[in-house]
Amino acid sequence: MSLRGLGTEEIFERAVAGERRALGRVLTFIERAGEDADIITELSHPMGGQAHVVGITGAPGAGKSTLTGQLTRLLPDLGLRPAVLAVDPSSPLTGGAILGDRIRMDDMAGDDVFIRSVATRGHAGGLALSIPGGVRAFDAVGYDPVIIETVGVGQVEVDVVGAADTTVVVVNPGWGDAVQANKAGLMEVADIFVINKADRPGAADSRRDLDLMLDLSHVTGQERSSGYRPPIIMTTATEGTGADELWDAIHAHRGHLASTGELDSRREARHHYEITHRLEQLVSAGIVTALAEDDGAMLVADVAAKRISPSQAARTLAKRLLR
Numbered sequence: 001m002s003l004r005g006l007g008t009e010e011i012f013e014r015a016v017a018g019e020r021r022a023l024g025r026v027l028t029f030i031e032r033a034g035e036d037a038d039i040i041t042e043l044s045h046p047m048g049g050q051a052h053v054v055g056i057t058g059a060p061g062a063g064k065s066t067l068t069g070q071l072t073r074l075l076p077d078l079g080l081r082p083a084v085l086a087v088d089p090s091s092p093l094t095g096g097a098i099l100g101d102r103i104r105m106d107d108m109a110g111d112d113v114f115i116r117s118v119a120t121r122g123h124a125g126g127l128a129l130s131i132p133g134g135v136r137a138f139d140a141v142g143y144d145p146v147i148i149e150t151v152g153v154g155q156v157e158v159d160v161v162g163a164a165d166t167t168v169v170v171v172n173p174g175w176g177d178a179v180q181a182n183k184a185g186l187m188e189v190a191d192i193f194v195i196n197k198a199d200r201p202g203a204a205d206s207r208r209d210l211d212l213m214l215d216l217s218h219v220t221g222q223e224r225s226s227g228y229r230p231p232i233i234m235t236t237a238t239e240g241t242g243a244d245e246l247w248d249a250i251h252a253h254r255g256h257l258a259s260t261g262e263l264d265s266r267r268e269a270r271h272h273y274e275i276t277h278r279l280e281q282l283v284s285a286g287i288v289t290a291l292a293e294d295d296g297a298m299l300v301a302d303v304a305a306k307r308i309s310p311s312q313a314a315r316t317l318a319k320r321l322l323r
């Protein structure tokens with residue numbers, strides 16, 4: 001059925017009713033970050049909070065997409081409806097290649113699975129807002145779990161994926177990978193480690209190295225406080241080996257979160273994070289406006305003429321902004 005002529009609310013309702021094309025449109029609204037996105041946020045927020053949000057991160061080529069593909073193949077058999085938000089720096093704005101090549105994509109186009117590729121370039125609202133928005137939409141529509149796949153580079157990506165309920169860090173055989181992950185701040189956010197490409201030489205060594213790293217105090221803060229130690233799962237994603245074990249570990253982590261009350265605190269952190277970014281956006285927009293207005297321009301002239309200092313000008317504008 002066509003969506004033409006429908007309002008944002010109606011499109012959202014159709015998405016909730018299970019219309020895939022409507023959900024696709026809802027996700028586009030969120031990415032464009034306009035008025036429609038705000039309406040979707042209002043509608044979807046009260047309905048969310050059900051889905052288990054799983055972040056999967058790691059270097060490009062580590063096998064995140066292949067592994068995610070295996071999970072989406074596995075989960076419907078367990079009665080689950082997984083959705084994937086793949087944050088893909090190589091993807092064009094139109095969301096071209098999803099999870100690698102077309103064959104794999106078609107393979108997974110079942111009704112119980114929804115996969116969305118989000119390009120990082122030309123992103124109006126910024127990933128810091130569109131990822132939580134996309135997760136909320138999937139959640140409201142009844143997908144569970146919601147998997148976020150991101151390359152673990154850049155602060156926003158680490159923040160977003162670290163704010164998932166469960167964060168999976170994927171590395172490959174070879175010590176260098178674990179060191180890179182550590183540098184990128186991924187060790188601290190990992191709830192589960194995956195050594196993918198376990199079919200390659202050195203997988204057992206990597207496991208031992210990772211274990212040693214986990215023994216180091218700076219990454220075991222979490223363990224000390226709650227008795228949880230991130231497990232290390234070996235996978236060969238191209239063959240599907242280990243995907244079921246990974247899901248078991250994700251599921252077990254969810255149980256741990258629920259029993260310790262950490263699920264609530266993680267979600268609180270997520271809200272905190274999103275509110276912060278929304279606030280930053282509002283304030284930035286306010287700054288642009290304030291400076292463009294007449295008295296803003298006058299303050300700039302005053303600074304140029306040395307009647308006031310730049311900090312005085314900024315304080316004056318801040319007072320007006322926060323009024």
Ligand SMILES: Nc1nc2c(ncn2[C@@H]2O[C@H](COP(=O)(O)OP(=O)(O)O)[C@@H](O)[C@H]2O)c(=O)[nH]1
Binds near residue numbers: 196
């Ligand atoms: N040998 C081997 N290759 C793999 C494995 N998993 C993924 N690959 C290959 O690694 C490449 C990158 O995989 P991809 O899932 O796109 O990685 P991503 O960038 O982390 O999403 C692809 O050519 C995959 O076929 C694995 O377990 N073993």
Ligand SMILES: [Mg+2]
Binds near residue numbers: 064
């Ligand atoms: Mg990928």
